Amino acid sequence: xxxxxxxxxxxxxxxxxxxxxxxxxxxxxxxxxxxxxxxxxxxxxxxxxxxxxxxxxxxxxxxxxxxxxxxxxxxxxxxxxxxxxxxxxxxxxxxxxxxxxxxxxxxxxxxxxxxxxxxxxxxxxxxxxxxxxxxxxxxxxxxxxxxxxxxxxxxxxxxxxxxxxxxxxxxxxxxxxxxxxxxxxxxxxxxxxxxxxxxxxxxxxxxxxxxxxxxxxxxxxxxxxxxxxxxxxxxxx
Amino acid sequence: xxxxxxxxxxxxxxxxxxxxxxxxxxxxxxxxxxxxxxxxxxxxxxxxxxxxxxxxxxxxxxxxxxxxxxxxxxxxxxxxxxxxxxxxxxxxxxxxxxxxxxxxxxxxxxxxxxxxxxxxxxxxxxxxxxxxxxxxxxxxxxxxxxxxxxxxxxxxxxxxxxxxxxxxxxxxxxxxxxxxxxxxxxxxxxxxxxxxxxxxxxxxxxxxxxxxxxxxxxxxxxxxxxxxxxxxxxxxxxxxxxxxxxxxxxxxxxxxxxxxxxxxxxxxxxxxxxxxxxxxxxxxxxxxxxxxxxxxxxxxxxxxxxxxxxxxxxxxxxxxxxxxx
Amino acid sequence: xxxxxxxxxxxxxxxxxxxxxxxxxxxxxxxxxxxxxxxxxxxxxxxxxxxxxxxxxxxxxxxxxxxxxxxxxxxxxxxxxxxxxxxxxxxxxxxxxxxxxxxxxxxxxxxxxxxxxxxxxxxxxxxxxxxxxxxxxxxxxxxxxxxxxxxxxxxxxxxxxxxxxxxxxxxxxxxxxxxxxxxxxxxxxxxxxxxxxxxxxxxxxxxxxxxxxxxxxxxxxxxxxxxxxxxxxxxxxxxxxxxxxxxxxxxxxxxxxxxxxxxxxxxxxxxxxxxxxxxxxxxxxxxxx
Numbered sequence: 001x002x003x004x005x006x007x008x009x010x011x012x013x014x015x016x017x018x019x020x021x022x023x024x025x026x027x028x029x030x031x032x033x034x035x036x037x038x039x040x041x042x043x044x045x046x047x048x049x050x051x052x053x054x055x056x057x058x059x060x061x062x063x064x065x066x067x068x069x070x071x072x073x074x075x076x077x078x079x080x081x082x083x084x085x086x087x088x089x090x091x092x093x094x095x096x097x098x099x100x101x102x103x104x105x106x107x108x109x110x111x112x113x114x115x116x117x118x119x120x121x122x123x124x125x126x127x128x129x130x131x132x133x134x135x136x137x138x139x140x141x142x143x144x145x146x147x148x149x150x151x152x153x154x155x156x157x158x159x160x161x162x163x164x165x166x167x168x169x170x171x172x173x174x175x176x177x178x179x180x181x182x183x184x185x186x187x188x189x190x191x192x193x194x195x196x197x198x199x200x201x202x203x204x205x206x207x208x209x210x211x212x213x214x215x216x217x218x219x220x221x222x223x224x225x226x227x228x229x230x231x232x233x234x235x236x237x
Numbered sequence: 238x239x240x241x242x243x244x245x246x247x248x249x250x251x252x253x254x255x256x257x258x259x260x261x262x263x264x265x266x267x268x269x270x271x272x273x274x275x276x277x278x279x280x281x282x283x284x285x286x287x288x289x290x291x292x293x294x295x296x297x298x299x300x301x302x303x304x305x306x307x308x309x310x311x312x313x314x315x316x317x318x319x320x321x322x323x324x325x326x327x328x329x330x331x332x333x334x335x336x337x338x339x340x341x342x343x344x345x346x347x348x349x350x351x352x353x354x355x356x357x358x359x360x361x362x363x364x365x366x367x368x369x370x371x372x373x374x375x376x377x378x379x380x381x382x383x384x385x386x387x388x389x390x391x392x393x394x395x396x397x398x399x400x401x402x403x404x405x406x407x408x409x410x411x412x413x414x415x416x417x418x419x420x421x422x423x424x425x426x427x428x429x430x431x432x433x434x435x436x437x438x439x440x441x442x443x444x445x446x447x448x449x450x451x452x453x454x455x456x457x458x459x460x461x462x463x464x465x466x467x468x469x470x471x472x473x474x475x476x477x478x479x480x481x482x483x484x485x486x487x488x489x490x491x492x493x494x495x496x497x498x499x500x501x502x503x504x505x506x507x508x509x510x511x512x513x514x515x516x517x518x519x520x521x522x523x524x525x526x527x528x529x530x531x532x533x534x535x536x537x538x539x540x541x542x543x544x545x546x547x548x549x550x551x552x553x554x555x556x557x558x559x560x561x562x
Numbered sequence: 563x564x565x566x567x568x569x570x571x572x573x574x575x576x577x578x579x580x581x582x583x584x585x586x587x588x589x590x591x592x593x594x595x596x597x598x599x600x601x602x603x604x605x606x607x608x609x610x611x612x613x614x615x616x617x618x619x620x621x622x623x624x625x626x627x628x629x630x631x632x633x634x635x636x637x638x639x640x641x642x643x644x645x646x647x648x649x650x651x652x653x654x655x656x657x658x659x660x661x662x663x664x665x666x667x668x669x670x671x672x673x674x675x676x677x678x679x680x681x682x683x684x685x686x687x688x689x690x691x692x693x694x695x696x697x698x699x700x701x702x703x704x705x706x707x708x709x710x711x712x713x714x715x716x717x718x719x720x721x722x723x724x725x726x727x728x729x730x731x732x733x734x735x736x737x738x739x740x741x742x743x744x745x746x747x748x749x750x751x752x753x754x755x756x757x758x759x760x761x762x763x764x765x766x767x768x769x770x771x772x773x774x775x776x777x778x779x780x781x782x783x784x785x786x787x788x789x790x791x792x793x794x795x796x797x798x799x800x801x802x803x804x805x806x807x808x809x810x811x812x813x814x815x816x817x818x819x820x821x822x823x824x825x826x827x828x829x830x831x832x833x834x835x836x837x838x839x840x841x842x843x844x845x846x847x848x849x850x851x
Contacts (some may be wrong), residue, residue, distance in 0.1 A: 051742050073741035083742055091735050093798060093849070094728070102732045106744035116838075134615060270655060315833070321842045323654060324597070328793050329838055331786070332831030339828035442782065445662060452659045489674030500645055503660040507652040557785030 003062070004029045004189050005050075007160060010059035012045045012213075019045040021213040022059070027158070032180065032190045034200040037210035043193040044086055045213075047160050049085065050074050063158065068152030078106040082156035086163045088143040090150065092136025096127055099135050099146055107154060113153070120149045141172040152188075159183065159191040165199060177203050200224055243478075245362055249430060251470035252365035256423035258450040258462035259376050264311070264416030265448075265456055266385065267409050268392035270327040273314060274420040274445035276334035277307045281421025282438070283347055283426035286356045289429065294430065296359040303425035304418045311417020315410045331441045341436035352435040360430035368426060372419055376459035379415070385532075388412050453502045455509025464511050472498070564696040575703045575772070577811020578710035581804040582765035584788035585717055588803045591792060592734040592849060593754040594650070596657040598776045600641055600664040601762060602781030602788065608634040608763030610672055611774040613683055613770030623771070627709070631763035638759025642752055650751075665669045665781065672778040680777040683770040706768040713761050714804050720757070721800055730754055734797075735849055783827065790830045795839045796844025806845070 005027040012020035016033050020042045037043045048054045052062055052073045061068040068076055083102075091099050100120065104113045121128035124145050128140060135146055144164060151159055161180070164172045177199045184190055184203075194200040200222040201207060208218040217224075242547050261274045285303030288294040295300070314333055318326045379385045387408045390398040399405045428434050447466075454465020476491040502510060584606055590598045612630035620626065637668045641664055649657045690701040721727040732740040741747050770776050791810060795802035810830055818826045837845060 053738050053742070071739065072746070074744050074746045077742045077744040079743075085739060085742075089736055091732050091739075093735050094731060098728055101725075102740070102745075103727060103743055105729060105740075150743075167746050316841060321838060325793060325838055325842055328789055329835055332790070332834045335786075335831045336828055336835075337784050339825060342824055345820075431614040441786065449659060449662065452655060459742030467676040486674055492670035493674070495663070496670070499666070500660050503652075503656050504645070504648050505662065507649065507656045 002029070002065075003027065004031075004064060005072045005191065006060070006062040007046070007050070008060045009060075010046065010061065011057040012042070012054055013057050014054075019213050020049065020056075020138060023213070023215055025208055025215070025218075027189055027191050028156075028191055030187070031182070031205045032184050032192065033206045033208070034194050034204040034205055035208045035210050036194055036197050036200065038195065041210045042213035043210055044162055046210075047083065047191075047193060050160065077154070077167050080155075080157040081160065082151040082154040082158075083160040084144075084147045084151045084162065085162055087166060088140075088147045090135045090138075090143050090146050092134065094135055095112060095132050096135050096138070096146060097131045100127075100153050103150035104155075107152055116153055116155065120152060124149050132188050132192070141168055141175075144168060144172070144176060145179075148176075148183070152183065156188060156211070159188050159190045161190060163195065164195065165196045173199060181231050244252070244474075247471065247474045249362050249365050250362070251467050252362070252369045253427045253430070254447070254450060254470045255463050255466035256365075256369050256372050256426070257420045257447050258454070258466040259459060260416040260418070260420030260423065261373050261447045261451045262380060262412050262416070262456060262459060262462040263376060265451060266379075266392060266416075267388035267397065267412040267510050268323060268408060269315065269318065269330075269413055270323050271330045271413070271416070271449060272327050272441050272444040273330035273337075274333040274416070275441070276337040276439040277310060278424030278427065278443075279337060279341070279419040279434065279436075279439035280310055281307045281424035282434045283341065283353065284421070285425035286353060286428040286434060287347070288356035289359070290353075290356050296357075300422065300425040300429075304422040307421020307424070308414045308422075312410050312414040314417070315413035319406055319409065331444065334439055334441050334444055338436045338439045341367070341439065348434075350436070351432050354433040354465065356428055356432045356434070358429060358432060360426045365426060365430075368422065372422070373459060373463065377417075380459055384408065384411060390392075404443075440499050449499060452509055453499055455511035456510065457512055461499040461509050461511045469495070469499075565819075566816075568697050569819045570812050571697065571699060572703075573812035573815030574808050574838055575811070577808035578707050578714070578839065579765045579769050579772075580787050580791060581807025582710050582713050582768075583762050583784050584791035584803050584807045585714065585800050586761045586794040587785075587788040588795075588797045588800060589717075589721075589730070589754050590758050592797045593730050594646060594751050595654065595737075596646055597647075597661070597789075598641070598646070598755070598758075599661040599785060600656055600668065601638075601643075601661075601758065602761045602785035603665050603668040604634045604637050604641070605762040605766040605769075605784060606672065606776075606778060606781040607637050607668065608766035609683070609765075609770040609780065610676060610778075612770055613776050614680060616684050616686060621684070623686050623705075626686065627764055627767050630767045631760045632808070633652060634763025634766065634835050635756050635760040638755045638762075639752065642755040646751070646755070647748065665785075669778050669781065676776075676778060677763070680775045680776070683774050684777045685771065685773040685774055687771055702772060706772045708766060709768055712737075717757070718801055725755055726750065773822055787830055790834045793844055794834055796846045796848040798844075798847040798849055802844075802846035 003026045007023060007025045009024040010020055011018065023046060025033070025035070026120050035043050035046065045054060049056045050068060052068065052075075056069060059069070063079060063081060091102065094102065097117075100117050101113065104116060106112055121131070126142055127146060127149055130142070135143065138146060148164070164176050164180070168176065173196065180190060180192070181203050192200060192204070202222065204217065204221055207221055207224055209216045209224075257274060257278050260277065261271065264271045264274070281303035284306045285299040288299035288302055289296055314330060318329050321329060341347055342350055387398065387403045389405055390401065391405050391408050395405050450465035450469055451462040451464070453469065454463065455461025473491045473495055476494055477487055480487050480490055506512075583602060587598065590596060608630040611633040612626050614628050615626045618668055621712060643817050645660050646657055649660060685702070687702045687705055691698050692701065692704070705727065721731060729740065729745045730750050730753070733745060733747055737747055748766050787810065791803050791807045793808040797803070810833070813829050813833070817829045
C-alpha cells in the first residue's frame with residue numbers, strides 16, 4: 001500500500017522554542033490515524049506545518065508523493081487537503097450557506113457546488129434548517145457540524161481534524177466520532193489530532209503518541225490500549 | 238565650528254524633538270499608541286508661556302507647572318482610553334489632539350488663530366541638552382524600574398500581565414502621565430525658544446512625526462527614540478545643505494527622501510533600527526543595582542510577578558525615582 | 563426649515579465622498595489588517611491626474627474620471643506590492659508608519675511638481691441650479707452625489723454577492739482558514755487595495771470638480787475623516803461605514819451653519835471620542851483581532 005501522506009523528520013520552531021522535534025508519520029489511503037498528546041505537545045503545529053501555515057525548519061511532507069513544503073496554504077488547500085480547525089473557527093459573520101460556499105472555493109463550478117451542498121444538507125439536516133442564519137449564532141455542536149461540512153465541501157482526499165471533540169458535550173462527542181467513521185467510509189482518509197484517547201482509539205486504525213514535540217510511541221489501538229502507560233495517562237484508569 | 242551658526246537652531250530643535258519623543262516612548266511602553274503628544278507639548282507650551290509672559294512667573298517654575306498640566310492630562314486621557322484597543326487608542330488620542338487645536342484656535346486669550354507671541358527667550362542649547370540628559374536618565378532608569386518592566390508586560394499582553402498580579406490600569410495611567418509630562422516639558426522649553434506658539438503645532442501631523450521618531454528609531458529601548466529624533470531632524474537639514482535648491486523644490490525633495498527612508502527603514506527593520514542597547518555600552522555602564530549579565534525579559538517579568546505577589550501593594554509599582562525626573 | 567433641509571442636502575453631498583474614501587479605507591483595513599495611511603494620497607493623485615488629463619486631453623468628465631481612477635488603481639497596487647506585502651506579518655503600527663512615509667513622499671512629490679498652492683480645477687460639468695421651493699441643488703452636486711452612490715452600491719454588491727467579495731470577508735474574519743480552503747490571500751489583498759484605490763480615485767475627481775480645486779495636502783483631512791468613519795461605524799458592515807460617512811457630512815454642514823465653521827473639523831473627533839468611549843467596537847460592531 002502506498003502512503004497518501006508521509007511526514008519525515010519534521011521540525012517546527014517558534015523562535016528558540018522547538019515545538020516539533022523530528023516527527024515521522026505515515027498515513028495510507030483509506031485510513032484514520034490519530035495523534036494523541038496533551039496540550040502544548042505540538043499536535044496543532046504538525047497540522048499547521050502540513051498546510052504551510054507555519055514554515056517548518058526541516059523535514060519532508062509528501063502528499064501523494066509530491067512535496068508540500070514551500071507551498072502556500074492556498075496551494076495545499078487546492079490539492080485535496082481540507083481541515084477542521086481547532087475550536088471550529090467557522091466564519092461567524094457569514095451565513096451557514098456562505099460558509100459552505102467558501103468551503104468549496106477551490107471548485108469553480110456552480111452546479112457541482114450546489115449538488116455537493118444538497119448532499120451535505122441531507123446528511124446534516126440541522127444545517128439545512130439554519131442555512132440563512134449567521135454561523136456565529138449556532139450552538140457549539142452545530143458549529144462543529146458546520147466546520148466538518150465546510151471541509152467536506154472541498155471534496156478532499158485527506159481531511160485533517162484538529163481536536164474535533166474540544167469543548168463539546170459528551171453526547172455530541174460520540175456523534176462527532178461516529179461521523180468521523182462515516183466520512184472515512186465514504187473514502188476520505190483522515191489524520192486527526194486529539195486529547196480524547198478513549199473516543200479516538202475507538203475509530204482510528206493507528207495512533208501516534210506525541211510528547212514534548214516528539215513521537216514517544218505508536219501502535220494499533222488494541223495494542224496501545226493494553227499498555228499500562230496509555231491506560232494511566234490517557235484513559236484515566 | 239564653522240557652521241554652528243546654522244546648526245545651532247537645528248541642534249536645539251533636534252534636542253527638543255528627542256525630549257518629546259522620549260515622552261512618546263514612555264507612553265508607548267505600556268502599549269498605548271498615543272497620537273496626542275504634540276497636543277501635550279502644546280499644552281505644556283501654552284501653560285508655561287502664559288505664566289512667564291503674562292504673570293512673570295520665574296521660568297523654571299513655569300516649565301514645571303506646564304509639565305504638571307501634561308502629567309494630569311496624560312493621566313486623564315489614559316482613563317478615557319483604558320478599555321480601547323491599540324488602534325482605537327491611537328485614533329481617540331488623535332481626536333483629543335485635534336480638539337485641543339480647535340480650542341486653542343477659539344480662545345482669544347491664547348492668541349487664537351493669530352498665535353501666542355511675545356514669549357521671553359529663556360531656552361538655550363545648553364539648557365536643552367541638559368534637560369535631554371536628565372530625561373534620558375529618567376528613561377534609562379524607567380526601562381529597568383519595576384514600573385518599566387510592568388509596562389513591558391502590559392504591552393506584550395495586558396491579560397497575562399493582569400494574571401501575574403500587575404495593576405494594569407495603574408501602570409497605564411502612570412506611563413501615560415509620565416510620557417505626557419515629559420512631552421509637556423519639551424513643549425514648554427520649545428515655546429521659550431521659538432517665542433511663539435501656533436495652534437497648528439498640536440495637530441496630529443506633529444504627533445505622527447514624534448511617533449515616527451520612536452518607531453523608526455526603535456521602541457524597545459530609550460536609545461531608539463533618541464536616535465530616531467536626532468537622525469530624522471538632522472537629516473532634512475543636512476539634505477537642505479546638500480541639495481541647495483530653490484526653497485519649495487528643496488523642501489519637496491527633502492521630504493520625499495525622508496518618506497523613502499522611513500519606508501525602507503520599516504521594511505528593513507520592522508522593530509526599529511535600535512532594538513536593544515549595544516552590548517559594549519551595556520558592559521561599560523551596567524544597570525544600577527543589577528548584574529551586567531543578560532537577563533531575558535521573560536525572566537525579569539517572572540521575577541517581577543514574584544515580587545508583586547510577595548508584597549501585594551500594587552501601588553508601589555511606581556518605583557521611586559522612576560516617575561519623577 | 564428649508565434652510566435646514568438645504569444644509570442637510572449639502573452635507574449629504576460632501577458626506578457621500580467621505581463615505582467612498584472611508585469604505586475603501588475600511589475594506590483595506592478589514593482584509594489586510596493594515597492602516598493604509600497613504601490611501602487618501604491615492605485620492606489626491608487622482609485629482610492631479612484628472613487635472614492633467616483635463617488640461618492636456620479632454621474635458622469629457624467620464625473619460626477624465628476613468629483615467630484618473632485607473633491611475634489611482636495603479637498607484638494603490640504599487641503601494642500594496644512595495645510596502646504592504648513585505649510587512650504583512652508585522653506589528654500593526656509598522657505598516658502604518660511605512661505608509662505614512664509613502665504619504666509624505668507623495669504629498670511632497672506632488673507639491674514639488676504642482677507647487678504649494680491650491681490649483682484651480684476646471685468646471686467640466688454643467689453647473690445648472692435646480693430649485694425646489696427655497697432649496698437649491700446644482701446639477702454638479704447631483705452628478706457627483708450620483709457617482710458616489712453608484713460606487714457605494716457597486717461596492718456593497720461586490721462584498722455581498724460575488725465569489726471574491728465573499729472570499730474577502732472570509733479573509734477579513736479568518737485569514738488562515740480562508741487560505742487553507744484555497745483562497746489566495748495575496749490575491750484578495752491585491753483586489754481589495756485595487757478596488758479601494760479605484761473608488762478613492764473616482765471620489766477624488768468628483769471632489770476636485772465639485773470644489774473646483776486640487777491641492778497636494780488634501781489627503782490629510784480626508785484620511786482622518788475616513789479613519790473616524792470606520793471606527794465610529796465599526797468595520798464589520800461596510801454599509802454602516804457608508805452611512806456614518808454621509809451622517810458626518812451632514813453633521814459638519816449643520817455645525818458650520820449653526821455653530822461656527824472653525825468647529826467643523828472638530829465635530830468628527832468629538833463624535834469619535836463619545837462613541838468609542840461608550841462602544842469601543844463602534845456602533846455596528848467590528849471584527850475582533
